[in-house]
Amino acid sequence: MKLLQVNNLRTTFHIEAGQVQAVRGISFHVEKGESVGIVGESGSGKSVSMLSIMRLLPDNAKIEADRLLFDGIEIMDMDHKQMRRLHGNDIGMIFQDPMTSLNPLFTIGDQLMEPIRIHLKLSKAEAKKKAIEVLKMVEIPSPETRLNQYPHEFSGGMRQRVMIAIAISCNPKLLIADEPTTALDVTIQAQILDLMRDLKKKSNTSIVLITHDLGVVASMCSRIIVMYGGQIVEEGTTREVFYNPQHPYTWGLIRSMPKVSEGEKKKLIPIPGSPPDLLAPPQGCAFAARCEHAMKVCTKYSPAAISLSESHRAACWLMHPKAAKAEREVIGS
Amino acid sequence: MTQTTENLIEVKHLKKYFDVKKGLFSRSDRQLKAVDDISFSIKKGETLGLVGESGCGKTTAGRTLLRLYEPTSGQILFHGKPLEKLTHKELLPYRKKMQMIFQDPYASLDPRMTVGEIIGDPLDVHRICKGKDRSDRIRELVELVGLKRDHINRYPHEFSGGQRQRIGIARALAVEPEFIVCDEPISALDVSIQAQVVNMLEDLQERFGLTYLFISHDLSMVRHISHKVGVMYLGSLVEIADAHELYTNMQHPYTKALLSAVPIPDPDLAEKSERIHLQGDVPSPLDPPPGCAFQTRCAYAVAACREVKPELKDMGNGHQVACHIVS
Numbered sequence: 001m002k003l004l005q006v007n008n009l010r011t012t013f014h015i016e017a018g019q020v021q022a023v024r025g026i027s028f029h030v031e032k033g034e035s036v037g038i039v040g041e042s043g044s045g046k047s048v049s050m051l052s053i054m055r056l057l058p059d060n061a062k063i064e065a066d067r068l069l070f071d072g073i074e075i076m077d078m079d080h081k082q083m084r085r086l087h088g089n090d091i092g093m094i095f096q097d098p099m100t101s102l103n104p105l106f107t108i109g110d111q112l113m114e115p116i117r118i119h120l121k122l123s124k125a126e127a128k129k130k131a132i133e134v135l136k137m138v139e140i141p142s143p144e145t146r147l148n149q150y151p152h153e154f155s156g157g158m159r160q161r162v163m164i165a166i167a168i169s170c171n172p173k174l175l176i177a178d179e180p181t182t183a184l185d186v187t188i189q190a191q192i193l194d195l196m197r198d199l200k201k202k203s204n205t206s207i208v209l210i211t212h213d214l215g216v217v218a219s220m221c222s223r224i225i226v227m228y229g230g231q232i233v234e235e236g237t238t239r240e241v242f243y244n245p246q247h248p249y250t251w252g253l254i255r256s257m258p259k260v261s262e263g264e265k266k267k268l269i270p271i272p273g274s275p276p277d278l279l280a281p282p283q284g285c286a287f288a289a290r291c292e293h294a295m296k297v298c299t300k301y302s303p304a305a306i307s308l309s310e311s312h313r314a315a316c317w318l319m320h321p322k323a324a325k326a327e328r329e330v331i332g333s
Numbered sequence: 334m335t336q337t338t339e340n341l342i343e344v345k346h347l348k349k350y351f352d353v354k355k356g357l358f359s360r361s362d363r364q365l366k367a368v369d370d371i372s373f374s375i376k377k378g379e380t381l382g383l384v385g386e387s388g389c390g391k392t393t394a395g396r397t398l399l400r401l402y403e404p405t406s407g408q409i410l411f412h413g414k415p416l417e418k419l420t421h422k423e424l425l426p427y428r429k430k431m432q433m434i435f436q437d438p439y440a441s442l443d444p445r446m447t448v449g450e451i452i453g454d455p456l457d458v459h460r461i462c463k464g465k466d467r468s469d470r471i472r473e474l475v476e477l478v479g480l481k482r483d484h485i486n487r488y489p490h491e492f493s494g495g496q497r498q499r500i501g502i503a504r505a506l507a508v509e510p511e512f513i514v515c516d517e518p519i520s521a522l523d524v525s526i527q528a529q530v531v532n533m534l535e536d537l538q539e540r541f542g543l544t545y546l547f548i549s550h551d552l553s554m555v556r557h558i559s560h561k562v563g564v565m566y567l568g569s570l571v572e573i574a575d576a577h578e579l580y581t582n583m584q585h586p587y588t589k590a591l592l593s594a595v596p597i598p599d600p601d602l603a604e605k606s607e608r609i610h611l612q613g614d615v616p617s618p619l620d621p622p623p624g625c626a627f628q629t630r631c632a633y634a635v636a637a638c639r640e641v642k643p644e645l646k647d648m649g650n651g652h653q654v655a656c657h658i659v660s
Contacts, residue, residue, distance in 0.1 A: 218597060274526070
């Protein structure tokens with residue numbers, strides 16, 4: 001059963017210098033109870049596409065989509081009231097920086113109880129009970145006293161737990177986590193990821209995890225979407241993407257990481273160059289300028305997505321029967 | 334790399350305490366023990382990786398080493414020459430030999446200076462060259478770090494994060510240093526760009542025989558770039574060994590927990606790996622626990638751990654561990 005269905009989403013920012021085409025026609029879906037990882041570098045459109053779905057972008061952003069269905073209802077047609085319901089009740093969001101996403105002037109309790117009272121329509125006393133319950137769920141010790149404290153009294157990992165508590169307080173069907181652990185230490189990161197895994201198991205929440213860390217998706221997600229230059233270049237189950245990647249950008253991502261089982265020193269193989277300017281996106285494949293396998297066709301025409309299996313598809317001209325064969329890099333090779 | 338080379342840097346019992354001011358009527362100020370008695374050495378042309386969680390004192394250690402912070406006590410030897418007592422004037426020639434690359438490529442470059450001015454500044458300060466020599470040298474440096482000549486007259490805001498980090502590296506290289514402290518040089522960069530910068534640092538090391546202190550919380554990148562790796566916890570060095578030895582034969586319970594938390598970018602291995610769960614948070618360095626710094630979270634702690642601070646002990650092959658349990 002599909003919880004989220006996105007067809008041909010396009011997001012454009014109108015700025016003085018022109019139009020930034022941040023998201024350029026992406027289609028994907030999220031099943032109920034599934035966790036999907038979206039990977040790509042900064043500026044690849046991973047955060048903007050999620051914010052577009054939530055309709056949380058500033059006024060200079062133009063969002064277009066053929067279809068944007070959440071639980072069978074078109075998001076683009078929702079009015080203000082329905083959107084508010086969607087934000088609190090149906091979709092919870094966790095942002096990257098726990099330092100700036102909590103209001104320093106209000107106690108944790110105030111910030112946690114507000115959505116509970118509005119969305120679940122509970123009384124103050126009931127909301128407090130519920131707030132203590134969710135703080136316990138995210139394993140914050142002595143939640144009763146913690147409720148009356150301000151964000152500055154919490155450590156980074158604790159703040160991110162509070163953010164998760166707020167996001168899950170109204171039992172959302174979908175949890176969008178935008179780089180939830182990037183600002184945290186590895187030990188804290190592991191705790192937060194464990195917590196999200198538990199939540200998924202207990203309440204069957206779907207999770208969209210935006211990250212640039214392939215290690216995080218490998219252990220967290222069942223499917224991976226790879227974005228580059230505002231487009232999806234590859235999509236598949238975690239195993240398909242790690243063990244049988246098709247797009248040179250995915251190869252590049254895998255190659256540029258130090259190997260886990262590194263006995264002797266091997267050079268890292270970086271992706272040369274830098275990401276495309278989305279003010280004037282290149283004709284053809286966005287990755288062509290940095291791709292060592294680029295052919296003439298790559299700079300002229302955009303490659304269409306080709307399916308390898310029911311779940312695995314990639315958009316690259318190398319998959320064309322006439323293309324020359326290229327050496328690919330696979331994990332473990 | 335079996336030949337025995339001399340130690341370029343030697344640090345003995347280095348301490349850096351910061352005074353934390355309390356109220357006007359309090360009897361004494363409290364001390365934050367950011368770096369509490371650490372000792373290590375770095376061989377010429379090698380890289381020591383320093384890892385640990387935020388607040389463990391790794392950045393303070395790097396800065397104190399360069400005397401950007403005045404050490405509270407302890408010895409810093411550079412080519413065997415103690416640096417900790419030198420006056421600022423006496424220190425100046427050594428400043429030229431020891432440089433630093435910073436974490437944030439946005440905050441560490443002056444936005445009002447062009448790339449040429451940024452890289453030329455250390456040349457002026459140390460009166461290395463001027464006129465045509467100076468502009469030749471700047472051009473050489475810019476090309477050395479993989480930027481183009483026409484970048485020289487541009488301002489930092491026109492560059493991406495990776496390019497800015499290259500400018501920072503060119504600035505550090507301008508005075509032909511022997512030793513560079515790299516403080517989280519790749520943390521702010523994208524994965525694909527991280528590899529570019531790490532490769533460049535390795536190439537430069539090979540070419541100029543540079544010695545690095547590489548501070549980072551990215552444990553897999555540290556393993557890749559370092560010859561030796563030290564693990565810090567709450568101001569103390571808990572374990573130090575050759576990179577491969579440390580990652581395959583770690584001894585300290587904290588090192589084990591830290592390394593087990595690193596996400597593995599391979600779905601099959603990730604499934605099999607077991608994680609050691611650490612209880613609680615890192616204690617405040619204002620009020621560190623008695624005895625071993627890690628005893629409050631250590632599953633193996635015994636009575637001795639709560640009383641006596643363990644010293645670094647050599648386990649053979651230069652593998653040193655500070656733990657009462659391991660012997």
